[in-house]
Amino acid sequence: GECAGLFYAAHTRRQHKINYGENSAILTEKTAETLGVEVGDTIWLHTEDGGRKAVKITGVTENYIFSRLILSPGLYEEITGAAPAWNTVLAQSTCGGDLAACNALSSDILQKNYISSVSFIEDTTSAFTNVISCINYVVLVVIACAGALAAVVLYNLININIAERKKELATIKVLGFYDREVNRYIFREIDILSFIGALVGLGIGVPLHQYIIRTVEIDEMMFIRSIAPTSYLYSVALTMLFTFAVSLFMRRFVHRISMVESMKAPE
Numbered sequence: 001g002e003c004a005g006l007f008y009a010a011h012t013r014r015q016h017k018i019n020y021g022e023n024s025a026i027l028t029e030k031t032a033e034t035l036g037v038e039v040g041d042t043i044w045l046h047t048e049d050g051g052r053k054a055v056k057i058t059g060v061t062e063n064y065i066f067s068r069l070i071l072s073p074g075l076y077e078e079i080t081g082a083a084p085a086w087n088t089v090l091a092q093s094t095c096g097g098d099l100a101a102c103n104a105l106s107s108d109i110l111q112k113n114y115i116s117s118v119s120f121i122e123d124t125t126s127a128f129t130n131v132i133s134c135i136n137y138v139v140l141v142v143i144a145c146a147g148a149l150a151a152v153v154l155y156n157l158i159n160i161n162i163a164e165r166k167k168e169l170a171t172i173k174v175l176g177f178y179d180r181e182v183n184r185y186i187f188r189e190i191d192i193l194s195f196i197g198a199l200v201g202l203g204i205g206v207p208l209h210q211y212i213i214r215t216v217e218i219d220e221m222m223f224i225r226s227i228a229p230t231s232y233l234y235s236v237a238l239t240m241l242f243t244f245a246v247s248l249f250m251r252r253f254v255h256r257i258s259m260v261e262s263m264k265a266p267e
Contacts, residue, residue: 024072025055028063030222045069045079053079064222065128095120128221135216147242154246158190162253169257182254187247194243198236205235 027037037043037057044052055075076084095101106118162169165186172182206227213223 023056023075023078024058024070025075026059026061026070027057028066028068029060030063030217030219031067031069032057032060034067034219047080055079064224065124066220093120095122132221143238147238150239150242151246154190154194154243155250158187158246158250159253161190162186162250162257166257169254173257179251179255183247183251186254187251190247191240191243194239195236198239201239202232202235 027035027043032038035043039057039060042054042056045055046052055069055071061070071079073084093102093105095105102120102122106120109115109118169182169186172185177185209227210225213225217223
């Protein structure tokens with residue numbers, strides 16, 4: 001029936017605490033957040049005759065597209081004064097996203113005179129995906145800008161570090177250290193500080209991610225708010241990649257330091 005079908009559409013990946021009773025009123029997660037209600041709270045529904053009915057929320061379920069309120073048949077009849085009209089059937093097809101197969105199946109079903117319309121969840125998902133596809137480009141631009149900023153900051157810090165320790169590095173060269181050892185001497189602390197900065201950035205980035213996701217959401221759509229574990233690895237890996245690239249570029253400045261500079265040291 002329609003109520004069962006709507007619940008099937010709304011219940012996608014995870015479920016919250018839900019009471020499956022005869023008077024169940026299950027609200028989708030995004031709608032519950034927009035209204036500021038939780039399980040056990042009461043909302044008011046406007047009926048067709050202009051009245052209002054109080055409904056206690058018995059559950060909140062995950063849903064990413066559209067706002068839904070799923071009512072049990074008994075509660076629906078109590079609110080509207082009429083039994084539910086069972087006019088919707090949800091079924092799992094074998095199209096597998098094949099457009100031609102979906103069109104053929106739709107044509108076959110619509111030949112029945114008691115079928116008014118056919119729709120596929122993939123079509124709705126594709127429509128919303130096209131709307132938000134530009135967000136991927138925004139993310140790429142943000143990553144590129146963040147990488148450029150990291151490169152500029154690292155370049156300036158390493159340049160200042162080398163300039164202030166030029167005599168010290170020249171003295172180390174005079175003592176017989178190889179270029180590789182001198183590089184590790186100056187760049188090891190840069191790598192350690194970058195790694196610590198990446199970990200601190202993760203701690204700050206998690207709440208910032210939640211804020212951005214909730215800000216760009218619209219009332220009829222909810223984004224996935226969880227962060228995959230690989231995303232943390234990618235963030236740290238990109239940070240260390242930029243650090244390694246800048247350090248590799250700055251090694252030439254260390255190689256150019258003349259050992260004569262050690263003679264200018266006061267000691």
